[in-house]
Amino acid sequence: MRIRSIRPTAVAAALPLAAAIAGTLTWVPAAEALDPTPSTGTALTAETGGVHILKKDPGGDVLAGVTFALFNSAGQQAGTGTTDADGQLTFNDLAPDVYRLKELSSGSPLHDEVDDQDVIVPPGTEAPLTIIDPFKPATVTLKAKDDKSGKLLPGSTVNIGTGDTTVLTLTTASNGTASAKLPVNSRAGTSFWAKQTKAAAGYEIYKPSKAFKARPGDPVTVTVTNAKTATTPPPTERPTDKPIQEPSDKPSAGRSGKDDASAPSASDTPTADETASSTAAPAPAGSLAHTGADATLWLIGGAGVLIAVGGGALFGARRRRTDNSSDDGSNAN
Numbered sequence: 001m002r003i004r005s006i007r008p009t010a011v012a013a014a015l016p017l018a019a020a021i022a023g024t025l026t027w028v029p030a031a032e033a034l035d036p037t038p039s040t041g042t043a044l045t046a047e048t049g050g051v052h053i054l055k056k057d058p059g060g061d062v063l064a065g066v067t068f069a070l071f072n073s074a075g076q077q078a079g080t081g082t083t084d085a086d087g088q089l090t091f092n093d094l095a096p097d098v099y100r101l102k103e104l105s106s107g108s109p110l111h112d113e114v115d116d117q118d119v120i121v122p123p124g125t126e127a128p129l130t131i132i133d134p135f136k137p138a139t140v141t142l143k144a145k146d147d148k149s150g151k152l153l154p155g156s157t158v159n160i161g162t163g164d165t166t167v168l169t170l171t172t173a174s175n176g177t178a179s180a181k182l183p184v185n186s187r188a189g190t191s192f193w194a195k196q197t198k199a200a201a202g203y204e205i206y207k208p209s210k211a212f213k214a215r216p217g218d219p220v221t222v223t224v225t226n227a228k229t230a231t232t233p234p235p236t237e238r239p240t241d242k243p244i245q246e247p248s249d250k251p252s253a254g255r256s257g258k259d260d261a262s263a264p265s266a267s268d269t270p271t272a273d274e275t276a277s278s279t280a281a282p283a284p285a286g287s288l289a290h291t292g293a294d295a296t297l298w299l300i301g302g303a304g305v306l307i308a309v310g311g312g313a314l315f316g317a318r319r320r321r322t323d324n325s326s327d328d329g330s331n332a333n
């Protein structure tokens with residue numbers, strides 16, 4: 001079936017519209033542009049054009065068996081096809097228009113399909129396109145567990161990255177797990193690391209990094225184990241700054257042999273000197289310091305003795321004098 005031709009002015013008017021539509025397909029730069037390929041069916045004319053597709057993956061390998069469908073601006077299907085062993089597919093005998101290219105199948109369990117793309121078909125040539133199918137992402141599942149019981153722990157946060165770049169951050173939910181899609185950029189798989197940045201409440205962080213490899217489309221599980229945070233039991237007695245007095249086996253002076261907590265200690269019982277000094281009248285200002293013993297009575301007693309001895313000596317002297325006088329009178333007669 002021949003598609004109705006559209007004037008070149010209509011295609012030119014559609015160029016700004018096509019440029020404004022975003023997609024994942026990329027136009028081949030001029031240096032890498034494919035040479036126009038002759039139509040395998042109806043030859044190109046000045047009124048018709050075509051689209052030539054080269055299909056690759058991010059590693060540069062060509063992809064065979066990729067299926068496409070092409071729709072014109074009215075939404076009608078203009079053709080379908082599958083890439084050959086060289087990853088190529090050509091749509092020819094197309095009226096100049098803005099077409100929608102849709103990838104129906106990547107033909108590979110390792111690759112994803114790209115989003116739909118608008119393609120401008122000019123008259124008289126084939127528009128070359130190189131389309132890159134991304135690798136399917138891996139599905140990563142994070143689990144955080146108690147290192148003793150194996151219980152799944154919620155609230156654990158782990159960064160996952162490759163090289164120096166963090167690709168995603170996961171936090172375990174109430175069931176102790178978290179899942180996400182992990183982009184892979186190699187057919188053989190990509191090496192990643194996982195490092196825990198936050199542990200569940202009451203647990204210590206798992207400090208080492210865990211290395212793992214994820215392949216396109218494969219599921220992978222990362223498990224971190226956490227030990228409970230060590231806790232110090234509270235002291236049974238409150239600390240005090242007062243020194244502890246060791247008990248003595250001997251009873252203190254002035255105390256009975258019984259251990260009576262209410263009885264005063266020997267250091268608390270006043271001595272006899274302390275009692276006398278506490279009951280004596282205070283010394284007047286300017287007097288000598290009190291020695292602790294009252295010598296007034298001794299001084300009075302000593303003075304009395306001295307007076308008595310002196311009186312006795314005086315009495316004896318007078319009596320001898322009287323006796324001598326009597327002896328002199330008798331001798332005179």
